[in-house]
Amino acid sequence: MGEKIFRVNMTNLTTAVEAVPAGWATLGGRALTSTIIAAEVPPTCDALGKYNKLVFAPGLLAATAASNSGRMSAGFKSPLTGTIKESNAGGTAAQNLERLGIKALIIEGLPQEDKWYSIHINKYGATIKEDAEYIGKGNYELIKSIGEKMGKKIGILTIGPAGEFRMASANISVKDPDGNIRSHGRGGGGAVMGSKMIKYITIDDTGGPGVAIAEPEKFKEQARIFAKTLLDHHVTGQGLPTYGTNIMVNIVNEAGAFPVKNFRYGKWEDAEKISGETMHDVIVARNGKPSHGCQAGCIIKCSQVYNDADGNYVTAGFEYETIQLLGGNSLIGDLDIIAKCDWAMDDIGIDAIEGGVIINVAMEAGILPWGDGQETYRLINVEIRNGTPLGRILGNGAGSVGRTYGITRVPVVKNQGIPAYDPRTIRGFGITYATSTMGADHTAGYAIATNILHIGGFVDPLVDEGQVDLSRNLQIATAAVDSTGLCLMVAFPALDVPECFAAIYELINARYGLSLTANDVVELGKYVLKTERAFNQAAGFTNIHDRLPEFFDEPLPPHNIGWNFAGEAIDEFWNF
C-alpha cells in the first residue's frame, strides 16, 4: 500500500523508515498501536523506562473524505495503570501523518543525556533536534509559536509541564484546525513522551504522497450514506451539535447516576447551573461557538468555543466529564471557573477527566474545601503547573492523591479515575470500568447508550442482568471503531442504523480494496481486546484487578442501590 513505519530511537538519536510488516498492513489506529506495543514492549517493563515505546497510528480512514475520520491512536504501556494503553484524539496530526504515508510512528529508547528534544517529520523522514526552547511552556504558547514559525497547517503533538514532570496524568496534546487543543488524554502518554525527553513533534505533510483510494466511486457513495446517517440521527445530528457532550448533565442527573460529592449521591439540585442547555445559552450570549469541529471533515461538531463574560476565549473541547467531575462531583456550580480549569489542564497537559477525579479525591482528603472553584483552579494552575510537591501528588493521578493521604474513598480502577457516570445506577458502566483493558474508561464501552439512551436496544441500568453482555458487545465494537480513525460518536447511529454500520466497513473496503464483512469488524474488535488482555496478563494483571473500589458497596441515593456484582459474574466478560 506504499505506507511506511517511521521509527525514532531516542537512545542513539537515530531515525529509520521501514516497510510495513505484512501482519500490520490492514491494521490502523488502536488495532495497530496495541499490536505494536504487544509485539515490541516487554509487558513487565517500567512504563517510564528504556523498554517502553510510544506509538502513534492514524486510523484506517484517516485523511479520507469520510466524515469524522481523522482520529489518531497513541499506544504505550501506561505509567498510570501499568496496563497497555490506547488513547485516541482528534485534531490534525492523524491526517498529516496519513498524507505522508506514515502508518505508524514508533518512538523508542531513552536519551543518554539529560537534554530535551523535538522531532520533525516531513516527506523526507524524521529529524531529531536538541531543543529546550519551550521547556516549561504551556501547550497554547507552544502551538501558537510553532504555528507562527512553521505555518498554521503544521501538525503538532506536544506535552505541557505535566509531561515534562512525567506526571501519570499527563496527556499528549494535539493541535486542532484552529490552533486550539485536543488530547490523547487518558493513561499518562504525556509522561511517556516526557520520559523520552521529547517536548513536541511537528508533522509537515507538504509534498506527501497523499491518500490513494482503491475504489473511489464506491468510497464516495459510502461516504455519502455514512454522512447522511450521522446527520439524520437525533444524537449526532441534533443533540451533540447543539449542546456538545455536556447534553449529558440533565440526562445523567435525571437517571440518578450523576456523581455528587465524590460519588455520595446520584442527583444534584444545582445541575442546571452547569447543564448543556445553560452552557449553550452562555456561549451564544458571549459570541462563542456553541458547535465546532475538532478536525477537518467533522459534521457532528460536538466541540465548542467557550468565552468569558468579556467575549474573550477561555477554552474549547469543553466536555461533559470534566464539567461533571469538577461540577457536581466537586460541588462547584460555576461554569466559568470550571472552564478556566479546563483551559489550565489543556495548557499544562493533564487529562481533564483524571484532573476532575484528582480534585474530587483532594477534597475528600481535606486538601481543599468542597465546592471551592478558585482553589481548584489554583491547585491546577499553580501547584501542578510548577511541579510543587503538592502539584506532583495531584498530577500523578487520583490514586496517587488517595494513597498519599491514606484515604480509601478513591474512585479508580487499575489506578485510573472513574469518569462522570455512577456505576451503581448505570451498571453497564460498572462492567466497563471493571473489565476495560485500560482501567476505568467510559469510552471503552459506552453503556449509557443502551442503559439510558435506548440506543442499540435497552438494558435496564439498575439490574445486573444483561450488563456483562452489553459491555462486552460495546467494548468489542469500540475496539473496532477505535481502529478505523472514526470518532466514537459515530457509534450512536451505527448501533441504531444498519446502513451506517455497513458504511463503516464498506468505506474501509473501498479505501484499501478489501472485502471485509460485518463479522470481520467484530473479529477485529475481539482481536484487539484479546491482544490487550494478553499483554496485561503478562504484566501481572488477573481477574482480581477487574473490580470496582470497595466503597461502591454503599447504596447510592436516590435509587439506593449499591454495587454488589459477584466477581465470577464480572469474569464472564472474557468468555468470548
Added chain:
Amino acid sequence: MGEKIFRVNMTNLTTAVEAVPAGWATLGGRALTSTIIAAEVPPTCDALGKYNKLVFAPGLLAATAASNSGRMSAGFKSPLTGTIKESNAGGTAAQNLERLGIKALIIEGLPQEDKWYSIHINKYGATIKEDAEYIGKGNYELIKSIGEKMGKKIGILTIGPAGEFRMASANISVKDPDGNIRSHGRGGGGAVMGSKMIKYITIDDTGGPGVAIAEPEKFKEQARIFAKTLLDHHVTGQGLPTYGTNIMVNIVNEAGAFPVKNFRYGKWEDAEKISGETMHDVIVARNGKPSHGCQAGCIIKCSQVYNDADGNYVTAGFEYETIQLLGGNSLIGDLDIIAKCDWAMDDIGIDAIEGGVIINVAMEAGILPWGDGQETYRLINVEIRNGTPLGRILGNGAGSVGRTYGITRVPVVKNQGIPAYDPRTIRGFGITYATSTMGADHTAGYAIATNILHIGGFVDPLVDEGQVDLSRNLQIATAAVDSTGLCLMVAFPALDVPECFAAIYELINARYGLSLTANDVVELGKYVLKTERAFNQAAGFTNIHDRLPEFFDEPLPPHNIGWNFAGEAIDEFWNF
C-alpha cells in the same frame, strides 16, 4: 491451655474475650497472625478500610525463661505492599500480653466518628477509651508520659504522627525495658493502626495468670543448652554483642555488596566512618552503651545506646540497615547525623529501613543533594513529622517518592524498599527480596549468612546456582522462628549447631507438653509461607510480581555483575 483471644471492634467500640479455636492452639507469633489474617481478612480489601484487621500475637515461647524469647508478631494486610504482612519486634509488650494469657489481640473495624482512641488491656479485659491527649505527639514523649502515669512496667504499643497520617511507611512502636523504642517496622502497620484511630495500647500484666510450663525441668535444661549455644557462637556470643548489627558495614563492603549512591556501586571508600567498629569506639568514648538488650531475657544484646558528643542520649536500636542506607547509599559519612535521623524516625514512627530507601530515592529524584545529612534530618523531622505535602510523599514510602517524581531507579519489590545488601552480589538475597510474601525484606531469608558468613554451609554469592534452594530453606526456617517468639538472631547458632536447633523445638515441647520434631518445625515454616502466598494470590499477586526492579540488570562494580536471573528459575522457589 487457658489462653484467650482478645477482640476489639472499633466500629461498635466493643471488646470481647474468646476461647482459642482448636486450630490455633499450637500456633503463635507469625504462624498465628498469618493464620488469623488469612481466615478473617478478605485478601482484596482496602488495607486502610473497614475489612482489614490488626493482630498482635506473642511467639510461642514469650515470657518464658528461654533466652531471647520475647518477640511479638503484628499481622495485617499491608498498605505498603498490598500483601499479607507479619512484622515482629522486641520490647516488652509480648511478655506482658503472654503473662495475661492473651494468645492474640485482634483489632477490627473502623470508628464511625472522627475521634481518636486508646486501648487498655489488663487482667479484666480490654477497654476502649476516647483519647486525643497524645495526638500529634512523638513516641518518646508518649512512652515517657504513660510510664509516669501508669508505671514503668506497663507495656506500650504506639504510633507516632506518621501512623496518624496513615503513611505507608508508618511503624508500630514498642516500649523496651528502658523506655526506649523497638518497632514493628516494615509494611505500614502504623497506618493500619492509625486508620483504626488508635494512638496507643497499654498492657498491664499485674495479677495476670502468668506462664505455666508443662514440663519445667525439661524446659530449664533446654533453656540452659540453648543459652550456651548462643553464647558460644561467634556471631551471637561475640560479634553482635560487641558491634551490634552494624558489624555488617565492613563485612558487606568487603563483599562488594554495600549499596552506594542508590545501588550504583558495591563498595564505599568511606565505609570506615560508619562501621560497627567506629561506632563502638564512639559509643564507649561518650559513655553510651555499646551493648544493650531490647527485651528482658536477651543475652545477645545487639542493641546499644548512642549518645551525642556531650554524652546525651540520641538513639537506641541503631541498626546496620539504617546506618548503611543513610550512610553509604546516601553518601552521608557521619554517624552523628544518621543517629539523629534514627531517633527522629523512631519518634515519628516510620520504619527506619524504608526511611533509608526513601531518602535514597529522594536524592535520586533531586529533592535533596547526595550526601546532605542535615537536609535528610530536616525532611524527616520537619516535613514527614508535620505531614506536609512533601512529607506525605516521603512518608508514603520509597515507591511513592519514585512514582510521584516519575523516576525508575527505585529499589523496591512489591513497593517495599530493598534493604542494605545488594542483590547482585549477595544473590541469595535477590531471591529472598523477589519471592518474600511481604516485599523486599532481608529478614525473610537472611541469605548473607550462607552467602558470606559461611553459616549453615556456603553458597557462592556471585553465582545463580543454589540461591533458590538457599533462600527457600532460609525462608522456611525463618517463618518457623518468627512463630516461636525467638529473636531471629538465634538462627545463626541454630543453622550451625544441631543442639541449638533441637533446643528450639524442645523448649516449645516443654512449654506446651508437645512432642514436635525437627520435621514439624520445617512443616510449620512451609505452612506459614503457603498460607501467606495463598492470601497474596487471592489479592491478585502472581509470579510476575516476584521480580527485582529493571535497573538491577546494570552491572555492579567492583564485581561487575548484573541481575539476570530468569523468571522461571525464580519461580522454582515455590516448588515445595
